[in-house]
Amino acid sequence: MGLNKMMNRRTGLKLTAAFLAALTIAGCSSNDKPQVANPQQTATPGSERDFILNVGDRVHFIVDQSTLTPQAMDILRKQAAWLRQYPNVTIQIEGHADERGTREYNIALSARRATSTHRFLLAQGIAGSRMSTIAYGKERPVALCDAENCWNQNRRAVTVITGGAVPG
Amino acid sequence: MLGLKQMFNMKCNNIRYLKIRFQALWEPETFKGSYGVIKRYFSNLAAPLLVLLVVFATFSQPANALLEIDVTQGRVKPLPIAIPDFLGSNESAIKYGHDIAGIIGNDLLSSGLFQPLPQNSYIEQFSSFSQQPRFGDWRTIQAQALVTGQIVMQPDGRVRAEFRLWDVFAQQQMTGLQFVTTPKNWRRIGHLISDTIYKALTGEDGYFDTRIVFISEKGPKNKRIKRLAIMDQDGFNLRYLTNGRSLVLTPRFSPTRQEITYMSYAGGKPRVYLFNLQTGQRETVGVFPNMSFSPRFGPSGRRVIMSLQNGANSNIYMLDLQTRGTRQLTNTNAIDTAPSFSPDGRNIVFESDREGHQQIYVMSSNGSNPRRISFGKGRYSTPVWSPRGDLIAFTKMSKGRFSIGVMRPDGSGERILTSGYHNEGPTWAPNGRVVMFFRESRGANGGPKLYSVDITGYNERQIKTPGFASDPAWSPLLN
Numbered sequence: 001m002g003l004n005k006m007m008n009r010r011t012g013l014k015l016t017a018a019f020l021a022a023l024t025i026a027g028c029s030s031n032d033k034p035q036v037a038n039p040q041q042t043a044t045p046g047s048e049r050d051f052i053l054n055v056g057d058r059v060h061f062i063v064d065q066s067t068l069t070p071q072a073m074d075i076l077r078k079q080a081a082w083l084r085q086y087p088n089v090t091i092q093i094e095g096h097a098d099e100r101g102t103r104e105y106n107i108a109l110s111a112r113r114a115t116s117t118h119r120f121l122l123a124q125g126i127a128g129s130r131m132s133t134i135a136y137g138k139e140r141p142v143a144l145c146d147a148e149n150c151w152n153q154n155r156r157a158v159t160v161i162t163g164g165a166v167p168g
Numbered sequence: 169m170l171g172l173k174q175m176f177n178m179k180c181n182n183i184r185y186l187k188i189r190f191q192a193l194w195e196p197e198t199f200k201g202s203y204g205v206i207k208r209y210f211s212n213l214a215a216p217l218l219v220l221l222v223v224f225a226t227f228s229q230p231a232n233a234l235l236e237i238d239v240t241q242g243r244v245k246p247l248p249i250a251i252p253d254f255l256g257s258n259e260s261a262i263k264y265g266h267d268i269a270g271i272i273g274n275d276l277l278s279s280g281l282f283q284p285l286p287q288n289s290y291i292e293q294f295s296s297f298s299q300q301p302r303f304g305d306w307r308t309i310q311a312q313a314l315v316t317g318q319i320v321m322q323p324d325g326r327v328r329a330e331f332r333l334w335d336v337f338a339q340q341q342m343t344g345l346q347f348v349t350t351p352k353n354w355r356r357i358g359h360l361i362s363d364t365i366y367k368a369l370t371g372e373d374g375y376f377d378t379r380i381v382f383i384s385e386k387g388p389k390n391k392r393i394k395r396l397a398i399m400d401q402d403g404f405n406l407r408y409l410t411n412g413r414s415l416v417l418t419p420r421f422s423p424t425r426q427e428i429t430y431m432s433y434a435g436g437k438p439r440v441y442l443f444n445l446q447t448g449q450r451e452t453v454g455v456f457p458n459m460s461f462s463p464r465f466g467p468s469g470r471r472v473i474m475s476l477q478n479g480a481n482s483n484i485y486m487l488d489l490q491t492r493g494t495r496q497l498t499n500t501n502a503i504d505t506a507p508s509f510s511p512d513g514r515n516i517v518f519e520s521d522r523e524g525h526q527q528i529y530v531m532s533s534n535g536s537n538p539r540r541i542s543f544g545k546g547r548y549s550t551p552v553w554s555p556r557g558d559l560i561a562f563t564k565m566s567k568g569r570f571s572i573g574v575m576r577p578d579g580s581g582e583r584i585l586t587s588g589y590h591n592e593g594p595t596w597a598p599n600g601r602v603v604m605f606f607r608e609s610r611g612a613n614g615g616p617k618l619y620s621v622d623i624t625g626y627n628e629r630q631i632k633t634p635g636f637a638s639d640p641a642w643s644p645l646l647n
Contacts, residue, residue: 102549104462108482108503115480144389144612
């Protein structure tokens with residue numbers, strides 16, 4: 001979290017989600033599936049890859065919180081703009097928590113995070129019928145070290161495209 | 169075979185206890201007399217079980233010698249006990265005799281209250297089950313209790329085990345029973361005998377003829393395969409109940425039936441399910457608009473309490489398994505979860521972040537009068553009411569450490585049993601003396617393992633599982 005904030009201040013919130021994700025990979029091992037290998041690579045507009053690369057598929061949260069940070073809202077506004085541009089796309093918002101909590105509470109906490117994200121996108125004009133949510137608690141970490149620089153990557157809500165994207 | 173009435177009379181007339189006296193940590197000691205023992209035997213006989221038992225006539229006259237060990241301080245000097253291999257008249261009976269003596273020794277050792285003496289120190293060698301022990305030989309090696317037994321392979325193919333428990337100093341038999349079962353169930357004979365010995369010597373019910381249901385975990389941390397699994401309390405007879413294709417979590421045993429309730433992500437929707445261990449049948453407890461999770465049976469086994477999520481909030485609901493009707497018990501803009509009934513069914517303990525962070529609350533079982541009971545530093549989670557009713561076990565998170573502790577139902581007397589990087593999710597042995605939980609090890613290749621600890625904080629042991637394991641739930645005594 002500290003790292004992200006610092007970087008954001010320096011670059012005046014101009015960091016792309018892609019760059020943040022690249023930082024994550026450098027910081028600790030991450031095996032999450034749709035990650036950015038090379039930001040220079042092009043993606044077909046309207047594709048899942050386009051969404052991940054050029055918009056950013058995830059937002060992160062403060063410990064024990066489900067309120068959206070300014071950075072998170074920025075990413076979600078971009079997500080909403082992209083979703084408005086491609087109205088056939090449907091999504092599932094996955095809520096996640098870090099490992100430093102108990103199992104059942106973290107499931108509920110991650111449901112809260114998915115709900116915050118869902119509500120924000122609703123307010124941005126995305127139809128509820130295009131969205132669903134699911135809560136995974138601490139069961140699906142992406143960063144595996146025992147330190148805050150991994151835990152802050154695991155406290156996340158990921159917008160997963162479930163249909164309607166352009167192939168490629 | 170003796171009638172039940174006769175059995176009862178005989179036991180009452182002949183038994184004296186060599187006993188380990190448990191003094192409850194915060195309560196006057198509650199020692200139960202021999203009637204409790206007999207009662208359980210009746211219920212065993214009445215149950216549709218393959219195990220039968222009778223009481224043997226004893227050799228010696230009652231004496232007044234009693235051994236008492238005070239475990240008020242928690243740490244107890246284990247009682248030295250000799251368990252020679254049970255005798256057998258043929259090869260397979262001899263093998264069962266050896267293995268069953270081993271099971272008994274292992275069970276008693278694991279309790280931390282007994283010290284099985286090494287067999288190579290035994291002076292007397294038995295050639296017949298009817299032989300009266302030479303007590304002097306057993307005193308010489310400092311045995312205070314002695315178990316003798318024999319195995320008979322019956323013509324109908326079943327295995328019969330007969331055993332006697334002797335008080336070495338009083339030079340008398342304390343109890344004697346026989347169990348008959350199909351070969352498939354032979355390990356249970358060992359556990360039933362262990363429970364009988366534990367009860368005779370401590371005055372409390374044992375917990376060896378029990379099972380553990382848990383989540384078996386395999387694979388790297390970010391791609392963990394989680395399966396519902398069940399095993400005997402000592403780690404044997406492991407069986408997987410789900411194939412790992414769907415994420416499953418938080419299994420809990422029914423207190424009255426061979427049934428489990430748990431959470432599964434099958435079909436992409438996290439929901440509470442029931443699993444019937446006898447038929448293998450699975451079903452949801454109900455279909456709700458949002459996620460259902462954190463289930464636990466009520467004391468009668470006819471109700472399930474759980475959390476239902478609605479947007480940002482989760483509240484506690486009671487579900488009647490007969491009618492499938494639900495009733496909302498909490499209604500807060502918060503996360504209310506991990507509910508657990510008191511054994512008398514009157515109260516429910518649960519966790520809530522309604523005041524900002526996770527804390528433990530107790531309410532009446534109709535949802536009224538919720539009051540916070542945890543006030544220590546840190547967050548409190550996963551409360552579980554002891555089957556004895558006297559304590560609530562919990563996970564405590566404080567200063568980056570995860571601890572397992574117990575407190576009284578009014579929140580007083582908090583006591584941490586174990587503390588470290590990550591301990592979570594206590595479950596109670598049916599006698600309320602032992603708690604099992606899981607402990608995560610650090611690192612990208614780390615994972616959870618099961619541990620048990622006495623409520624005094626002593627005798628911590630790892631429970632053997634083939635891979636990683638979490639979310640243990642202890643069964644009631646099998647019947």
